[in-house]
Amino acid sequence: xxxGKKKSDLYSRTDTGKVNLTDDEWKDVLPAxxxxxxxxxxxxxxxxxxxxxxxxxxxxxxxxxxxxxFISDAKFESSCGWPSFFQPVNKNSVIYAPDNTHxxxxxxxxxxxxxxxxxxxxxxxxxxxxxxxxINSVILDFEKAQEAERQFQQKNPEEQ
Numbered sequence: 403x404x405x406g407k408k409k410s411d412l413y414s415r416t417d418t419g420k421v422n423l424t425d426d427e428w429k430d431v432l433p434a435x436x437x438x439x440x441x442x443x444x445x446x447x448x449x450x451x452x453x454x455x456x457x458x459x460x461x462x463x464x465x466x467x468x469x470x471x472f473i474s475d476a477k478f479e480s481s482c483g484w485p486s487f488f489q490p491v492n493k494n495s496v497i498y499a500p501d502n503t504h505x506x507x508x509x510x511x512x513x514x515x516x517x518x519x520x521x522x523x524x525x526x527x528x529x530x531x532x533x534x535x536x537i538n539s540v541i542l543d544f545e546k547a548q549e550a551e552r553q554f555q556q557k558n559p560e561e562q
Contacts, residue, residue: 412516413468418494421467421516432466439540440466440518443510448483451539456485460546462537469515471495471542472535480527480534485542487535488527496520496535511535 410431412421423431428441438444448454453462462472462485472487472495480486490496494514501510501522511520520537527534 409468413466415463415468415470417468418515423516428466435540436465439538440513440516443519444538445521446484446538446540451484453485453539453542453544454483455479456544458544458546459548460544461491462487463543463545464513464516464518464520465541465543466518467513467516468543469495469513471513471520472537474547478528480536482534482536484521484536485539486527487537488529488531488533490535498523511537513541 412423412431425441429437432440439446456477457474459474461470461474462477463470470491472485472490476487476489478486478488497512497514497517499510499512501508508522508524511523512518513520518541520535520541522536524534524536525532
């Protein structure tokens, strides 16, 4: 819980339904730092985010809605100061929009479920895609692989 706000009822790691809230509704459910990135298209300072140099194995989710975005197997060290991935979890995890702000021509990356701003994608990444998804740590939630497996086993003891 950040800024004294708990995850909203719309936060789900399994629901694929689209989330459409007004900015005022988002402001009521998101911590200020997440709101700034997600809805105001902010950017955290390079080399300051909690995941820019993380090597833990697991899954990265949208901090606004819980949508699965990236897995650690697709994360790589790009030296840009933000978490970088060469592909999303699946083709519906993210959507794209042109971004011509600040005198640049870039491609914005948005959450495929709630349309929150995540970062940008560039064509200077490693194989196999050649892409670099440069994503703000603030808009990411992370679950370590071991924790996910433990939770699965608790819910499905017959699978052990």
